Amino acid sequence: MDTWNCPFPIQQYPCVLLAHGGGGKLMQQLIEKMFTEVFGPKPASGLHDSTVLNLPAPRIAFTTDSFVVSPLFFPGGDIGTLAVNGTVNDLSMSGARPLYLSLGFILEEGLSMDILWRIVRSIRKAADAAGVKIVTGDTKVVERGKGDGIYINTSGIGIVECEGPIVPASVQAGDAILINGDVGRHGIAIMATREGLDFQTTIESDCAPLNDIVSRLIQAGIEIHCMRDLTRGGLASALNEIAQGSSKTIQIDEASVPVHQQVASACAILGLDPLYVANEGRFIVFVPETQAPKALEILQSHALGQGACRIGKVLGECKPVVILKSFIGASRILDMISGEQLPRIC
């Protein structure tokens, strides 16, 4: 797919023009020669205002997310892979099997058509890897200076085949909390590429689709009480959201949370706490203590769970807080972050 030649005449239109979102011939050409070429053939009945889907189960999960990352390309992924995996992961966290995505582009006038082509191919590659289809889409172009190159929105539908709602309210006292790998890679990979923060790492984003690893747990009959993918706000925010949603006290052991050495070093230099740094391919799962060893074994046997481990448990108290046992054995509250983490002075 990397050698796929674009049937769209890029030499003729090296940059996105306002007319590419204007509803006329240029827009039609972009859709037909680039988008439908990559995402699937035009239906025999022709392009229409909406797609009709036959879903194989009565319970569906539905979610939406928008992607505005800068830079568009970063070590380990790009805005296209994020747009697919982000929505796939949100569906997976409800125990749903993701099937279909929509794809909305907001393009900035002047965006290089080559860049758009790279992103479109990367979306297809990520969709194939996750086993989902792009079934509908939309393109708008905004004037130069009114966007950041490209914004993407994806919505997704998945079918829910497992029993019991996988939601914070299902969390029980005594549940074990497992994570599928080390934290903070995505945030540090992005930060390392931004202007003004000139440090070097070989860290790549952990951006990945979590639907397969989650389905292994479900298929093995693990009684999942809750899951959450760790995105903005990192592990600390996800734990706080679940503590609040379940009205339960969560206890985490700081020493047990895996952090790659380079991520830990970058965080130490910048004054960031890796527990608050963003991830795009990590999740936590709450399971009954009796099932924790089996669930851990399943996670560790998957390519996206080789660093999986247990990081804490749900306590009997009903106060919605997260307590962190620090490296030296003292306890403190692990709070939600206010605003963004900002690199410190010294």
Place this chain on the structure above:
Amino acid sequence: MKYLDEYKDPKLAAQLSRQIYKITTKPWVIMEVCGGQTHAIVKFGIDTLLPDKIELVHGPGCPVCVTPLEMIDRALAIAARHDVIFCSFGDMLRVPGTGGDLLSVKAQGGDVRIVYSPLDALKIAQDNPKKEIVFFAVGFETTAPANAMAVYQARERGLHNFSLLVSHVLVPPAMEAILSSKNNRVQGFLAAGHVCTVMGYREYSPIAAKYKVPIVVTGFEPLDILQGIAMCVEQLEEGQYDVENQYARSVRAEGNVYAQDLITKVFCVTPRKWRGIGEIPQSGFSLTPQYRDYDAELKFNLGDIKTQESRDCLSGLILQGVKKPHECPAFAVTCTPEHPLGATMVSSEGACSAYYRYKR
């Protein structure tokens, strides 16, 4: 991680804690000078490993917290100009001035950028010759060499679109101000390890002798701080008041002489106003006359700035170790990290912010 994990070892921490319990017979008030130490104490729960007789009070060593309101307001005025790219360390961006903060200037169209080093700002100056690049040079002796280097190199390279908004402060005069205050409760100090890495610790000996207080140059990891406290308590119990160096893996008595040379080339010592404390003589740096072309205050004639501090904020007393954050009636009520009344609630090194995050 090498040089970090070893200093978080729970067994050694417990051993040091037992040692401190064993040697402590009387109540002692010890101040950790640096905000980074305050943060580590609260983050790792170091205070919970100490006997009740040891009280840690938090010092003024948070550069964000002590930058005076007038200086924040000057930064806001400069950053709002269309011809300026305003560069700053990240944690200055949320500090409230009289009418907003740098993040709100950015939201209103100002070009405000976070950089990790002033040399990154210099590169921005090189890449944007039609813009004026201003770097907010805030900090203690720790950040002074890098800021001095930026100005030095700007001059060497003939870059005239670069300047510093200087708000540099110095640790020893602040320690003296605290010790000579009639409210003072501090009996021993943990001095700031990174400041001493640059400046050495010889200038602390006269302070220790004059005020009869032990001063222990201390690092930032949990075991550093516990060991620093143990060394300080040992001196207090024995009635000694020497300067000792716990952070020997980084600090030498003479400091980093190359960095000091650069500082004296570019900066001279000057009186400075400290937010919440007031003016302290000879307590900061400003650019020498030779480098006045790089002084943003002179370059952008800002006129008089009228400031208004919040009446409910006790950050001045907190920075002097007289009050603890939770003794402030506004703490976590009208003053939160989302709506800070003072800078101590903003910076990751501010005592109020550390208490809000970890100790509520």
